Amino acid sequence: MGMEQVGHNFMTGQLEDVVQWARRRSMWPAAFGLACCAIEMMAAGGAHYDLGRYGMEVFRASPRQADLMIVAGRVSQKMAPVLRQVYDQMVEPKWVISMGVCASSGGMFNNYAIVQGVDQIVPVDVYIPGCPPGPETLMHGILNLHEMVRTGEIMKRRSANNGGAGIEIANVLPTDSAPTPVTISVADNSSSKLAV
Amino acid sequence: MMLGAGDPLLSGKIDLTVVLIVIGKTVAVFAFLLVAVMLYIWFMRKVIADMASRVGPDSAGPWGILQSLADGIKLFFKEQSVPDSADRRVFFLAPYISLMTAFLAFSIIPIGGQVSIAGHQTYLQLADLPIGILFLLAMSGLGLYGVMLAGWSSGSKYPLLGSVRASAQMLSYEAAFGLAIVGVLVQAGTLSTRAIVEKQAWTGVGSLGTWYVIPAFVAFVIFLISAIAETNHPPFDLVEAEQELVGGFHTEYTGIRFAIFYLAEFMNLITMSAIAVTLFLGGPAGPSLGFLSATGPVNTWLMPVFWFIAKVMVLLFGTVWLRASLPRLRYDQLMDLGWKWLIELAFIWVMVSGVIIVGRNEGWNLIAVVPLSLLGGLGILGVLRASMPNRSELVEEIL
Amino acid sequence: MARFSGFGVTFKQMFKPRITGFYPKEKREKPERFHGRHVLNRYEDGMEKCIGCELCAGVCPAKCIYVRGADNSVDSPVSPGERFGFVYEINYLRCIHCDMCVEACPTEAITETKLFEFSFANRADAIYTKDELLVDDEGRAKRQPWELWLGGEDDKTSAWMRATSSSGDADYEGRVNWSGELGFGVREPEQGQSL
């Protein structure tokens, strides 16, 4: 139920502002921790940093109620289909932050086991560097995302690349090495369909 | 329309103004509850943050006070999904059952005293049913169906477990809850909330003694515990139990339907606090401002409402404090507590207080009668204990 | 009442001061040795310190540094020696901030700042080129639009503990072993045990 189909006039313009304000101020992350970065993600919810200040201390265990998936940590070949399924279970509007270098590109683990960049599986809105990024770096990424939500930047990008994963596939896929044995099935593993 | 305008109920006594007043009160109470829930959620998050040296929500509005509004708007504009395996009609219906019963239960609460609107004398209360307490019990029982149907209709496993837990939990605590209320009813001798509140009216500091929290203290404690259990609040939030069941019955709910569950849950909590205030803490009773006219708008309108809200706030703070301090009970321990302790305690309490009241009326020697009734109660308890099935049998029975 | 002392713990906590930092208005103090994003240093006369030796690229466990050296032209040398870093790129979506590069660099050309608050909306931003890494004419790190610098954070460009460490030799502790850098001159070493 995005707002983008609506033609803009005075009323809808105001409404869209309010909706975007609400989406920024109440961006519930999915409790989706993978590795080291998950520890830092939880630390960011702790007293010293307090994600709760942005209304984000509500880590939703059920992906259906979450707005933001923070891919915190390395994504293994075995985890990749699960990650995609969790992403599919989330409902629009949804955002993805790739936290840490392992999620963004595989980091130092350039080997058979790790997906070299989670953007091969899900569309990533913000990449956060560091291994692991500190809580304040994570918060920078979140604020970055907030800003993109405010300006509508994300929806433009989504429509530009058809909203799916594969933003950087051409640059990232291995060219000369042996093919990765596991294929990640992307389509049709969501058990839900839209209510329309 | 012709008929309705002048005399909608054809009773000859009710005119349009009264209808408008009733409609106005309904809308006002509903709005009051909605705002109260929003503020309560914000308050809860802030207090929990305070209890951990954090700041809590502070970016939505001043001090983050609009946080719940932002949550609500966001959820409203979120896409909705239904699992393939769900029973669609029930799935759609369940949240509304939860919400409606939560609101209806609140309608019997006297928020303030008698006021006059446009020349009509009316109470600050939506409905004063002669069987108000029975209505309350009915609503809290019905509310269970919202949760249970939600879990069952989702067609997946975690919600199903949550729904099973919900039904068992509500069944166990409904009895203790009812018996605790009976503890008040034997004292008050009426089922009308208005009458109960009037019996606790403020006449000076001495009237604190007439608040049923003092003569029925045990019932008060039992009521609080079972009310928290009924509303699935921590430490009894097994139904949702994020760490065990992901989200329990509402795991599959998204967007506005999830928001309604969220709303209903906290609305229930506020309703329960309000009922506790009504039954045990004198409702809107409290000292009025002596330097102002006793019949002026401040003392008739504001002060009772102020006292009512203040008392509810104290109880609500208590719930937040519980949430922050206690770990969650386990399923079987929850049942144990309900069946083995609360119900029996409430039962004995009802017997003893009944004997006291009858004895007082009949002029019996209380010093002899009270221990006797206690002994009798313990005797019955012993028989009950002996005949009680062991835990696993009990659980099976309920499941 | 030890059974319910937990309520006291949570209640008392309400009256203790908050410890939350108000990011992004304020940031936490970073320690001296903090590992942040890199900078390429220059000598006090403005010459680049990097000589394009590729030690940093070789030692990087994530292989996130790409260096190509080129010969200095005689007329306008970029660095004091014969060669200089012609291409220097760090892919921050690979960098694990282990500081092996800082330890390896023989000329203290690459060090780290205390800035760690940056994130990218696209992958291209994450590849820092030499222009972006090299300090400006005042010896301060260049600020990219997607980085959050607060006042005073670039006063000390480098987390240079590992670059100047005495490698375990107690005799070398407290000895200045840092060639002067643009804007900040020669750094005092950590005192260590010689305190």
Place this chain on the structure above:
Amino acid sequence: MSLTEEELTMQITGDSSRTDSGDDVAEDVAEQSVLAPELKRLSRQTGEGSQELRPLQEIVIAGGPWPELEGDGQTMIINMGPQHPSTHGVLRMMMELDGETVVRAKPVIGYLHTGMEKTGEELTYVQGATNVTRMDYVSPLSNELVFATAVEQLLDVEVPERAIWMRMMLVELNRISSHLLFQATNGMDMGAVNMMLYGWREREEVLRVLEIITGLRMNHNFIRPGGLAADLPDGWQEAVLGVCKQVEAGIADYDKLLTENPIWQSRTVGVGVITTEQCMALSITGPVLRSTGFPWDLRKTQPYLAYDQVDFDVIYTDNGDCYDRYRIRLFEVLESVKIVRQCVAKMPGGDYRVQDKKITPPPRARIDESMEALIHHFKLFTEGFRVPPGETYARIESPRGEIGCYLVSDGTGKPVRMHVRGPSFYNLQAISPMMEGRMVADAVAIISTCDPIMGEVDR
């Protein structure tokens, strides 16, 4: 509770039942092997491979079989994880439930498999620490220490006294932060919201001290083969002693909040019981083993670093349940604080890295002075140092148990095989026997008190 060597040996040998139980086990196993072909056939039929729940008979461990449960056919199989809030990352538990009771459970792992052992073979010994430190990301310094110890054994070098004490202090600080994290997540799993926040709060203070010393909050890459990356920074004493005080205050709070709490006790006492014999059979070490009344702590029994020169107690309890595991970790923090204080008091001066030109890069100042130093510097950072051929197994007591590093060298700058025995990997095997017959809520408590770190399990 301090144990001398003699007392300990007495306790250990005094227990004769362990060796006696061997025969029974052999019989059980013999019965099992008859079933083996049948099992194989079953697994082929379902074709689910590692994701198949094995029949009940499988989980028979030395010390007698587990009590069997009769299901009435009304069971349901649910998957907890890999995305589930209480599975500590990406552990997946397959559970067969009868109502709320767990009939069978099987951990399915590998969702965080990172190929670190392969990557370890591609990195030189100089770079190796960056790899191992990311295995157990909650106590990275333990991993670095065990790797460094293994390399030093192969190189046959002794690290200087100061390095030993610095390592000990850092590892103990890390043990504190790891146990604080356990308290936080354990509290969260049991529904105690604020316990989690308190745990994070104190842990953050410890991390800040580690950051002052190493420059990083996690994954420090600080303990290297031959010593440490750098000396302690100026003003480290105040920082370390300050955090010790804060941690003690925090532990007092946790103690008040939970230890005596009736709900907490009813959730944990008698839940997830395991005996010493079962621990022995399942290769379980660390706090889980100590909770069964067996005071086995490598720091005491096979001392490394300078643990024989500091005064501390091995905490152990008798019941082997979740409550004991919680208490052990609570009080081990205090013991670690004790060790850290002694380290601060006794910290010797001198070198903190082996002064061997082939292993340690030259001091920065010498690069400009000596051509030879420059060559060593280049060689060390390009191809690392060569390690004599051979194989060794180093082990230390990490916060989760015995962490070991099996290292095989062929004389080049990179190891042939770098295997890490992660204690969580083995401790995870205890989860399914502990869970059987318990409720879902207990399953959460059991996973949590086993404290598995999936990075270490899957490597």
Place this chain on the structure above:
Amino acid sequence: MTEAAYAYTTPTDALVAKFAGSVAIESHGQSVVHVDKSSLADVVEYLRVSEEFTMCLDVTAVDHLQDVERPQIDGIKRERFEVVVNLISHPRNIRIRLITQVPESDPSVPTLTSSFSGTSFPEREVYDMFGITFEGHPDLTRILMPDEWVGHPLRKDDAPARVPVTFKGDPGPR
């Protein structure tokens, strides 16, 4: 320090005498016994029952396909794979390490789960990573990699599946 822990007497002599084809050596102060593949399970059972070895700490394997230098031991024919078993005796406070040569042509060893149930996971890991099967293991499936994975990643000849790091100025993979 570290080595001192291993300075206890070890039961290697009895072991070598009892099982033919075993060779005891010392590696960095740790007692290591090379045992024959066929007798591995028996040796472990013997150590558990008769020598009070109470726990099997670790089972792992090594692939020696590309070793530059490999020390030769008299009486042992070096094969491509080695399976390494670490045992500890708590009562005697000693450790022992058993190493078995496993030829490439027949990568299988008897399972140790009959002696120590705790070797179930590590044996599955070795199977997963090296393709060495453990005969008699009750549940020998992949543990770390997905079930449908092809190959055994820690074998030296398995594809590393590296990808080049992207750079702006990089003309292409080096």
